[in-house]
Amino acid sequence: MELIINQKTYPIPDNGDSRPLLLVLRDELNLTGTKIGCGAGICGACTVHVDGVPTRSCQTPVNSVLGKEIRTIEGLADADGTLHPVQQAFIDLQVPQCGWCMSGQIMTAAALIDGNATPTPDQIITAMDKNYCRCGTYHRIRQAIAHAATLKKEATS
C-alpha cells in the first residue's frame, strides 16, 4: 500500500486493517507534526487535508485515502520554505501558545482561505468552531485568519 503525503509517496504495510491515518502518520512514518488530542474526532488537533478538504485523521481509515492527495502541516509551506499565509499570519499575530492544537487550527484555516479569499467573521468562526484550543487563543485565531486573507490577497495581486 502507498500513501501520497505532501506530494511524496510513502509505502506502508498492508495489515489488512483500517487503522487510522493519524497513527500511520505519527507512529509509522514519524510525521509527528500532525497531533493527537482526543482520538474521537472532537478536538480537531489531527486535522489534515485530503484532496484539499480538512479531515480528521484520527477518524479516517488509512485504506480510505489510498491514492488521494494528503497534505499535513509539514507540507503546507512552499518547497522554498515560504510559509502559507495562515502560517505567516499566526506568527505575525503571535497566536500559538503551547502550540499542540496549532497544526489542526492552521490546516483548517488554510483550507478555509484557500477556498474563500474573503471569509466573513461568521464564516471564520463557523470554520474554526470544532478546533479546541485549551490555551485560549481563540480570538487571536479569528484575527489571524482575517489577516491571512489579506496577506494572500497581497501576494496574488
Place this chain on the structure above:
Amino acid sequence: MSNNSPKRWQITRRGLLIGLGGAGVLALGWAVGLPKMRLAISDAVEGTEKPFSRGAPKVSPTVWFTINPDSKIILNVQKIEMGQGILTALAQIAAEELDITWERIHVRMANTGSGVDDANGTGNSESVVSHYLPLRQAAATLVVMLKTAAASQLGVATGSLTSTDATITSNDGRSLTFGEIVAAHSGEWVVPEDAPTLKPNSAFRYIGKSQPRVDLPAKVTGNIKYGHDMRLPNMLWGVVARPVKFGATIASVNPKNAGSLPGVHTVVIEKDFVAVAAETKSQAQTALNTMDIVWTEPATPITQQAIENAVTVIPNQGVIIQHEGEPETLLADNSRIITLAYRTPMAVHAHLEPQAAIVDVQPDKVDAWVSTQVPAGMASGIADAIGRKADEVTVHPVFLGGGFGRRLDASLGAEAARLSAAAKRPVMIQWSRAEEFRNGFVRPPTHHVMQGSVDSDGHISVLSHHQASGDVLLTIFPPIVGDILGWDIGAVRGAKLYYTAKGGKQTIAQRVKLPIATSFWRGLGLLADGFAIEGFIDELAKTVNADPLAFRLKNLPDTPFGNRMKGVLQAVADLAKWGTPLPAGRAYGIACSADAGTCVAQIAEVSVSDGTINVHHVYAAVDAGLVINPDGVKAQTEGGIMMGVSSTLIEEFVVVDGEAGAVNFDKYPLLRNSQAPDISVVIVGGGDEPGGMGEPPIGPVAGAIANAVFALTGQRLTSLPLRLA
C-alpha cells in the same frame, strides 16, 4: 574534541553558586501544630504579595551560558516551555544585560544534571519572578569575566574596555569577540568579588518590548518536538493496566497467552503494576486486553453526592488563616449579616497533548524524555521507581502541549522506567484521553460560605470567608504534613480577603480529604475563591445600592497594594467605558483579584439567549509590576480568561457509578471558538519587580461573568458552571 566545540565556563567560585532570596519559607515552623503558629505560617507564606517562592535559582554564568566560537550565546534554563513564552522572556532578560543583538541569543531547555539547578520546576507563576534578578546578575557577571580575560589577552587595563554586542573593544581600537576571548583563554576564569552594577531601567531595549516568541516559527510548521512526538531507535511501546473505578486496586492477574502474542516483548506483573511492552502500541494494547485482571473496588462506593457532602463548610471547623479585628463578635451580633454560599465543581486540565514518556534504562545510566513541568522531580521519581541514584537519571526536557498544573507527578516517568528496566530497551508510554480523564487528578471541588455586612455609609463592616476544599498542595507531601498543618496552602490561594472591613475580617480554611485524587490546576484555588469573594462583594454593594466599581474602590485599603487594585479597577473601567449605556440585552460585571504579585481587574459583557449565557467581551487591566514582554502578558491574560470562561460556563467533572463521568470531550466539552469572547487588555503599573502572569488572570473571570449575569437578570448565581434558573 575539536577546536570548534563550544567551551563551557568552568565553575571557579563557590560564591557564585549561592542562591539569592529567601529559601525554605515553606519549611518554617511546620513541626509546630498550634493554630497561632499556623496563622503565622500563613502570613509568612502568603502575607507578601509574592507567591510562596521556594527560593531563587542559583546564579552561575558558567552554567547558564555557553559561548560558541561565532559568539552565538546559548542561554540554558531549566524552565519548561508550555505556551507561556518563558523561553522568550528569559532570553530578553539575558540579552538585555549582555547587551547583545537579539539574533545572538539562543535559549534552550537544559537537561537535568547539566548544572542548571532548578528543583522548583515550572509553575506557580514564578519563572520570571524568580529569574529576573539572578539572570541579570549572572549575565552582568559574565561580561565582567570576559572583560577581565580580554584585558589580559590585549595587555590593557579592564577600565579601558567596553562591551558592545559580544565584542569587547579597547580604547586603543583593538577588539575581541566573546568567541575569540573564550577560544584564546586558558586557566581559571577570574570571577569578580562584587556583584556587578546592572544596567539602569532607562537603558532597556528588550525588557518591556514585545519580542516575538522564539518558539513560534517551529510551532506553525509542525517541526517542534513535544513529549508525545519523541521516538528512539529500538523503542518499544508500553501500556499499563489502570482502573476504571476510582480507588480500585489490582486483586489478581491471569496473563493467559499475552506474553506470546505477536510483537509482545515484555509482560510485567507486579503487585501494583501490570504492563506490557511490544513492538507497536496496538500489539501492546491487544496483549493487555487479553489478560484477565480482577480489580478490588473500594468498600465504600465513591459517589458524586458523597464528595459534595464532604466538601461542605461546617461551622467551627477549619483553621483560621486570616484574622483582623473582631469578626466573630460582629458576625454573631449583627442582624444585618448577609450570607451566601458558593460552590465550584471538579475540573480536568484537558491539556490537549496527552502526557507521554520515553525512558531508556541502561546499565550505567538512564535517559528520559518526559512531558513534565518538573524535570528534577521526575529524575528523582524515576530513580526511586527502579532503585537507581537520581544522578544516574537524565531528564531531557521536551515542549509541553499545555501544562496547567497537570504535569507535576512523577508516576508517568516511573512507569516507563519500570517497563524499560524489565524490557532492557527504551519504552514509550503515551496516555490516552480516557486515561487522562480517569487516572489523572482533578481540580478539587470547593464550597464557600461568605458572610458580611455594610454600614449605612457604604463601608464594609465585617467580612468572613469560610472555604472547604479538597487538597491541592498537600497531595505531594507525606500525609503527616497535612495532618499537622491542617490546611492546604494551594487550596486557599486567593482565599484571603483583600477588602477593608472596619470591624474585622477572617478567612477560614477547612481541609477535606477526598477519596479521589485532587491537586494542582491553573491558579489552584484562585478561580473558585475569586468567584466567591467577588460575587459576594457585588452582593454587598447591592445592599446599599452602590455602583459595583465605586463600592470596590471605596472598600479597598489605602495601601500600596490597595492602590494597585484600585488602579487596575479604574483602568479596566476606562477601557470598557463602565457606566455608559450598553445595547439592550447586554450588561457588564466587574471583578478583581491579586495573585503572584500581580493585580488584575476584568469586566465581562454578557447577554442571555434561550437560557444560555453568552460572554461577548472581556476587558482586562493588569498590573504585573515590571513587564518583560507586554504581548506575552497580554497572551497570558487572554489564555487565563478563556480557561476561566470555559470553567464558568461549561466545565464540570463528576463521578458516575464510581468512575469518571466523562472519558472524552463528548461528555466534557471545552469552550469552543464560537463561545469565546473578544478580549481587550491594558497593562498598567510598573516598577522594578516583575509579577507572575501564568495564573493571576484566571482569578476574576467567574466573578465578573456572574456579576454581569446578575446585572442583566437579577439572578445571583453561586455555583459553577453558571446555570440560569
